Amino acid sequence: xxxxxxxHPLVAGAVGPGCKKVDPIVVxxxxxxxxxxxxxxxxxxxxxxxxxxxxxxxxxxxxxxxxFNLLTGFDKPNTGSWSFEGSSLAGVPAYRVSRKGMxxxxxxxxxxxxxxxxxxMLLGATKQPGENIFTALIKPLWRKREEEITAKAEELLxxxxxxxxxxxxxxxxxxxxxxLLEMARAxxxxxxxxxxxxxxxxxxxxxxxxxxxxxxxLKSEGMSVLFVEHDMHMVRHISDWVIVMAEGRxxxxxxxxxxxxxPAVIDAYLGAHHDTDLGDMTGSNPVIEAKEAAAAHHGGNxxxxxxx
Amino acid sequence: MDWGQILNNAAGxxxxxxxxxxxxxxxxxxxxxxxxxxxNFGQAGFMAVGAYAFVIATLSLNAPLWAAFLAAILASVVFxxxxxxxxxxxxxxxxxxxxxxxxxxxxxxxxxxxxxxxxGGAAGLSGFNDAFVGINPFPTGSxxxxxWTYTANQLWIRVFGWGLVVLAxxxxxxxxxxxxxxxxxxxxxxxxxxxSLGKNVYAYKMQALVLGGxxxxxxxxxxxxxxxxxxxxxxxTLTFFIWTMLLLGGxxxxxxxxxxxxxFATLLTLSDGILRGLISADIITFISTTQAGQIRFMIIGxxxxxxxxxxxxxIFGNKKELSFNV
Numbered sequence: 001x002x003x004x005x006x007x008h009p010l011v012a013g014a015v016g017p018g019c020k021k022v023d024p025i026v027v028x029x030x031x032x033x034x035x036x037x038x039x040x041x042x043x044x045x046x047x048x049x050x051x052x053x054x055x056x057x058x059x060x061x062x063x064x065x066x067x068f069n070l071l072t073g074f075d076k077p078n079t080g081s082w083s084f085e086g087s088s089l090a091g092v093p094a095y096r097v098s099r100k101g102m103x104x105x106x107x108x109x110x111x112x113x114x115x116x117x118x119x120x121m122l123l124g125a126t127k128q129p130g131e132n133i134f135t136a137l138i139k140p141l142w143r144k145r146e147e148e149i150t151a152k153a154e155e156l157l158x159x160x161x162x163x164x165x166x167x168x169x170x171x172x173x174x175x176x177x178x179x180l181l182e183m184a185r186a187x188x189x190x191x192x193x194x195x196x197x198x199x200x201x202x203x204x205x206x207x208x209x210x211x212x213x214x215x216x217x218l219k220s221e222g223m224s225v226l227f228v229e230h231d232m233h234m235v236r237h238i239s240d241w242v243i244v245m246a247e248g249r250x251x252x253x254x255x256x257x258x259x260x261x262x263p264a265v266i267d268a269y270l271g272a273h274h275d276t277d278l279g280d281m282t283g284s285n286p287v288i289e290a291k292e293a294a295a296a297h298h299g300g301n302x303x304x305x306x307x308x
Numbered sequence: 309m310d311w312g313q314i315l316n317n318a319a320g321x322x323x324x325x326x327x328x329x330x331x332x333x334x335x336x337x338x339x340x341x342x343x344x345x346x347x348n349f350g351q352a353g354f355m356a357v358g359a360y361a362f363v364i365a366t367l368s369l370n371a372p373l374w375a376a377f378l379a380a381i382l383a384s385v386v387f388x389x390x391x392x393x394x395x396x397x398x399x400x401x402x403x404x405x406x407x408x409x410x411x412x413x414x415x416x417x418x419x420x421x422x423x424x425x426x427x428g429g430a431a432g433l434s435g436f437n438d439a440f441v442g443i444n445p446f447p448t449g450s451x452x453x454x455x456w457t458y459t460a461n462q463l464w465i466r467v468f469g470w471g472l473v474v475l476a477x478x479x480x481x482x483x484x485x486x487x488x489x490x491x492x493x494x495x496x497x498x499x500x501x502x503x504s505l506g507k508n509v510y511a512y513k514m515q516a517l518v519l520g521g522x523x524x525x526x527x528x529x530x531x532x533x534x535x536x537x538x539x540x541x542x543x544x545t546l547t548f549f550i551w552t553m554l555l556l557g558g559x560x561x562x563x564x565x566x567x568x569x570x571x572f573a574t575l576l577t578l579s580d581g582i583l584r585g586l587i588s589a590d591i592i593t594f595i596s597t598t599q600a601g602q603i604r605f606m607i608i609g610x611x612x613x614x615x616x617x618x619x620x621x622x623i624f625g626n627k628k629e630l631s632f633n634v
């Protein structure tokens with residue numbers, strides 16, 4: 001890819017790891033985070049394009065979620081600076097990051113179990129004066145805003161097909177419904193950038209389709225999306241841009257079709273056997289072989305134990 | 309064995325100022341634990357801070373009544389900040405450890421001999437109630453009926469104490485139905501989720517800690533108003549009594565802490581009366597009256613274990629809330 005410079009409408013100049021975007025929404029520079037001796041994240045330069053769906057992929061332990069936590073203020077880096085829409089976010093606490101319009105969800109859903117689905121949604125709203133302890137005491141001061149955000153919440157719940165669950169405790173929802181609720185809740189604040197940490201993890205195939213649809217819809221409504229995902233099919237399906245991380249670094253980026261064929265990506269992420277279906281084991285099974293070897297070693301004793 | 313007297317005493321306990329103090333303190337930890345998820349195991353410390361601030365302001369500084377009340381409130385606000393600033397950014401367990409330790413620190417500080425001039429040392433202080441009795445609006449006489457017959461002063465302290473309980477309940481009701489209450493309850497469930505929605509979790513936790521602490525300190529004032537202040541009363545036992553009352557009634561409920569306090573205080577007096585009655589009538593011969601005072605706590609402990617097993621949500625709690633493993 002390096003000898004003949006590839007270009008792309010989202011990119012200013014040549015495509016490559018850390019390339020400049022035409023209109024970046026997030027720019028990160030030399031962000032590092034170490035846990036003891038382990039360098040979890042070491043990103044030299046990366047830009048997230050505006051108005052696009054960007055996927056952040058990489059093998060387990062590549063530092064994707066850590067990088068997510070750093071960008072959103074949930075973790076503090078050892079070095080580095082990053083900005084969102086031109087304003088620096090280094091050292092800004094998580095709740096302020098969210099107020100600036102960069103709202104995230106979590107890999108393990110964090111629905112607020114003992115609050116109703118509607119209450120969960122209302123919590124996502126901003127500019128509710130009743131959230132101040134003193135104005136909270138006088139209902140007329142916040143009733144109007146409450147009606148506005150309730151209407152908005154109901155609209156979103158209908159869109160995410162959760163309106164029937166409106167008054168149920170969030171804890172009674174299924175895993176997939178919780179993912180939907182979390183995404184809907186994040187939209188209550190009209191974010192500029194939605195950051196989804198593994199939106200498909202633990203979601204059944206039927207719901208996957210509707211989640212994909214919702215993510216695409218975010219883009220059509222003018223929001224930018226950054227998501228971490230393992231499912232390559234999904235990445236190929238909906239993302240406009242793919243950033244690949246391995247061992248804490250950005251090793252490749254580009255549109256999904258080209259990134260999937262990039263040798264650096266295949267090496268770092270997919271591995272040499274990415275085309276073989278690991279679920280289909282026609283050859284020898286190392287687990288059974290090891291078990292048989294152990295049984296043979298222990299002789300008759302092991303056999304007798306198995307009879308119990 | 310005089311059953312009439314035993315029942316009379318127990319019924320009288322239902323509306324006693326001490327019960328009102330328990331109820332106020334329990335409302336305080338209902339705000340902490342029930343709504344905001346803060347583990348405060350030092351409510352006795354807040355009560356001591358309130359009681360001593362009130363008494364010291366009255367006796368050592370000759371402060372008027374209103375100023376003494378203000379001193380109690382301010383002292384507990386300061387105490388809440390001292391506990392909250394280092395711990396509220398950490399996990400919930402840290403606050404629990406810090407509160408239990410600082411409540412003990414408060415108790416040891418007020419009983420130290422070096423401060424006897426101000427705190428009265430281990431003996432405590434009394435004779436600070438004149439100003440409170442002085443503003444008694446009720447004319448001398450006898451009020452009420454049956455076990456609830458009071459002199460004017462007894463009535464005044466009860467009206468005052470239970471008035472505070474009603475005010476606290478209304479305050480908690482107004483707050484918990486509001487968006488502020490929603491944020492606080494969200495923090496109880498998962499503070500990172502609430503943080504990701506743009507709420508300053510630390511500030512909300514601090515507000516909840518201060519609010520519950522102020523209620524605790526007012527409880528401390530009501531606790532000492534009819535009698536004297538003594539450091540021995542503010543041990544960890546007091547904190548656990550209040551926790552028991554709260555769980556008995558139901559943690560995140562409006563009336564749970566009040567009814568819990570009433571039942572607990574009544575049961576305590578009733579079991580004491582019955583045990584002593586049985587001993588003096590020679591029906592129980594193998595325990596002394598001193599031992600009876602301890603045994604009633606064992607009985608109440610056993611009853612509470614049964615309650616937690618068979619009705620973990622408390623009397624007013626919503627069973628549905630507990631049926632989820634959250």
